[in-house]
Amino acid sequence: MIQETRFPDEEQIRFRVEKSKKKAFSLKLRYPSWAKGASVSVNGKVQETNAQPGEYLTIHRKWKAGDEITLNMPMQVALEQIPDRENFYAFMYGPIVLASPTGTENMDGLYADDSRGGHIAHVKQISMQEIPMLVGSAASLPQSLRKINDDLVAFTYTGSVYPAQKEALKLIPFFRLHDSRYAVYFHQVTEAEVESIRKEVALSERKAMELANQTVDLIFPGEQQPESDHGILYEQAETGINKDRHFRRAKGWFSYNLKVKEEASQLMITVRKEDHTKIAILLNNEKLTVSPTISKPDKEGFITICYSLPQKLSTGSYPIRFSPDGTEWTPAIYEVRLLK
Numbered sequence: 399m400i401q402e403t404r405f406p407d408e409e410q411i412r413f414r415v416e417k418s419k420k421k422a423f424s425l426k427l428r429y430p431s432w433a434k435g436a437s438v439s440v441n442g443k444v445q446e447t448n449a450q451p452g453e454y455l456t457i458h459r460k461w462k463a464g465d466e467i468t469l470n471m472p473m474q475v476a477l478e479q480i481p482d483r484e485n486f487y488a489f490m491y492g493p494i495v496l497a498s499p500t501g502t503e504n505m506d507g508l509y510a511d512d513s514r515g516g517h518i519a520h521v522k523q524i525s526m527q528e529i530p531m532l533v534g535s536a537a538s539l540p541q542s543l544r545k546i547n548d549d550l551v552a553f554t555y556t557g558s559v560y561p562a563q564k565e566a567l568k569l570i571p572f573f574r575l576h577d578s579r580y581a582v583y584f585h586q587v588t589e590a591e592v593e594s595i596r597k598e599v600a601l602s603e604r605k606a607m608e609l610a611n612q613t614v615d616l617i618f619p620g621e622q623q624p625e626s627d628h629g630i631l632y633e634q635a636e637t638g639i640n641k642d643r644h645f646r647r648a649k650g651w652f653s654y655n656l657k658v659k660e661e662a663s664q665l666m667i668t669v670r671k672e673d674h675t676k677i678a679i680l681l682n683n684e685k686l687t688v689s690p691t692i693s694k695p696d697k698e699g700f701i702t703i704c705y706s707l708p709q710k711l712s713t714g715s716y717p718i719r720f721s722p723d724g725t726e727w728t729p730a731i732y733e734v735r736l737l738k
Contacts, residue, residue, distance in 0.1 A: 399413055399414065399415055399416060400413065400414045400416055401413050402414070406473065406491065406492060406493075406494045406551050406571065407549060407550050407551055409470055409471050409472055409473055410468055410469065410470050410471075411468070411469045411471070412466065412467070412468050412469075413466070413467040413468075413469070414464070414465070414466050414467075415461050415462065415463055415464060415465040415466075415467075416463060417463055418461045418462050418463050418465070420460055420461070420462050421460065421461070422458065422459060422460040422461075423458070423461070424456050424457065424458040425456070425457045425458075425461075425467065426454040426455070426456050427454060427455045427456075427457075427467075427469050428454055428455075429449045429450070429451055429452065429453050429454060429455050430451065430452075430471065430492075430493065431451040431452045432451075432473070432474075432476070432490070432492050432493050433451065433471035433472060433473070433492065434451055434472065434474070435472045436451075436455065436469070436470060436471045436472065437469075437470045438455045438457060438467065438468065438469050438470070439467070439468045439470075440457060440459070440465060440466070440467050441465060441466055442466075442468075445457050455469070471492070473491050473492030473494075474491075474492070474540075475489060475490070475491055475540040475543050475553075476489075476490045476491075476540060477489065477490070477536060477539060477540060478490050478495075479536075480583050485536070485585060485586045485587070486583040486584065486585055486586070487532075487536060487539060487583065487584055487586055488582050488583050488584070489539075489540070489543065489553075489569055489584075491551055491553075491571075494551060494571050494572075494573075495571070495572040495573075495582065496551075496553065496569040496570065496571060496572065496582075497569065497570065497571075497572040497575050497580045497581065497582045498530075498555075498567050498568060498569050498570075498580060498581045498582075498584075499568065499570070499575060499578045499579070499580055500524070500529075500578070500579045500580055500581050501578065501579050502577065502578050502579070503579075505577070505579070508579075524579065528561070529581060529584075529585070530559045530560070530561070530563055530567060530581070530584065531559065531560045531561075531584065531585045531586070531587045531592070531595075532555070532557060532558075532559060532584050532585070532586050532587070533557065533558035533559065533560055533587055533588070533589060533592055534557055534558060534586070534588070534589075535586075535588070536586050538557070539557065539586060541557075542555055542556050542557030543555060543556075543569065544556050546568075550570075551570065551571050552568065552569070552570050553568070553569045553570075554566040554567065554568055554569075555567040555568075555569065560587070560592045560595070609735075609737075612737045612738050613735055613736070613737060613738075614658055614659065614660055614661075614662040614736040614737060614738055615656050615657050615658060615659075615662070615735070615736040616733065616734070616735050616736075617654055617656075617733070617734040617735075618644055618732070618733060619637070619644065619645055619646035619652075619731050619732065619733070619734060620637035620638065620639070620644030620645045620646045620732075621644045625646075625654070628654040628655055628656070628657070629653075629654060629655040630652065630653070630654060631652065631653045631654075632646075632648060632650065632651065632652035632653070633648070633650035633651055633652075634648055634649040634650030634651075635647065635648035635649070635650060635651070635652040636648070638730065640670070640730065640732075641698050641699075641700075643700075643732050644732070645730035645731055645732045646730070646731055647727050647728050647729060647730040647731065648720065648721065648722070648727065648728050649722065649726060649727055650721065651719055651720060651721040652719070652720055653680075653717055653718060653719035653720070654717070654718055654734065655715050655716070655717055655718075656711075656715065656716045656717075656718050656734075656736055657715060658711045658712065658713055658714055658715070658716060658736065659713060660713065660738065661710050661711065661712055661713075661738065662707070662710065662711040662736040662737060662738060663706065663707055663710045663711075663737065663738060664704055664705065664706055664707060664736070664737040664738075665679075665681065665686070665704070665705045665707060665718075665734075665735070665736060665737075666702050666703065666704045666705075666733070666734075666735040666736075666737055667702070667703050667731050667733060667734055667735070668700055668701070668702050668703075668731070668732040668733035668735075669700070669701060669703065669729040669730060669731055669732065670699055670700060670701070670729070670730060670732075671695040671699045671700070671701050672699065673729040673730055674692070674701060674703075674729060675722075675723075675725045675727070675728070675729050676722075676723040676724055676725060677720055677721070677722070677723050677728050677729060678720070678721045678722065678723040679705070679718065679719070679720060680717075680718065680719040680721075681707070681716065681717075681718050682711075682716045682717060682718075683717065686705050686707075688705055688706055688707075688708065690703045690704055690705045691703075691704045691706075692704075700732065702733075704737075711736070718734065
């Protein structure tokens with residue numbers, strides 16, 4: 399018996415009897431649960447079966463060479479919700495998981511190798527806020543997939559997406575997607591939720607602009623150019639990346655030269671909430687002893703620690719040094735910022 403198919407690009411699977419002793423026997427073909435309405439025909443004639451999805455389509459007859467059996471398994475688009483029941487869904491076409499290519503930029507670091515830690519992706523991460531959200535009810539999402547052609551399994555998503563995309567989302571079988579970033583699960587949101595997200599983004603952008611306007615000097619510890627520009631010095635210190643942000647921490651100490659171009663009255667540092675440990679700060683060779691103001695953590699768990707300076711800093715260059723204060727390490731510091 400010969401089997402021929404272009405599955406999953408076509409719904410039919412064909413069998414042809416090559417040799418037979420003209421003996422009667424039962425041919426059982428699995429009836430997948432996803433193939434509702436499946437049918438089987440022999441030599442072009444549809445066979446009557448009583449099988450249900452998840453069972454077997456059984457044909458009992460005397461077979462002869464040249465007999466052709468065609469199994470037709472209709473495929474529909476369906477949703478598969480993420481196991482924790484959040485509003486994230488994947489698209490299935492029959493048994494095939496669909497995925498959307500999302501670009502090939504910044505791919506360095508996504509390929510595993512046999513080096514120490516080579517299985518870890520050291521690469522720029524894409525913020526969850528940038529991943530397309532599908533707007534509408536969960537029930538409406540499958541209806542927004544449109545097949546591109548009849549030759550290959552490929553769809554475009556025609557529904558509403560936030561943030562708006564330059565091109566319609568394309569979905570193809572996951573097993574055919576290589577050397578690209580991709581999305582399998584998509585966040586489903588309502589119109590009301592999108593409006594709330596828009597307001598939240600606008601508020602966040604406004605706060606970021608206000609902070610930028612208040613900033614006198616800014617250092618990103620762990621990044622080569624900002625540290626070089628500010629005269630980095632250190633002993634027993636290390637750098638790293640977390641949540642796509644660079645940091646520096648030390649068992650010993652590390653220091654910079656702050657550049658003050660206009661009067662500054664506050665120092666702000668950014669750390670992780672779970673890494674908030676005591677730290678000794680020497681500013682212009684004097685230890686900061688004021689009690690800081692600590693912000694609430696943002697969505698990614700970062701907090702800011704803001705110190706009001708005992709004396710305002712006028713124009714000039716001022717050394718700042720960080721070291722542990724009763725702990726083995728300083729916290730990992732992601733930003734050092736002087737404010738007006």
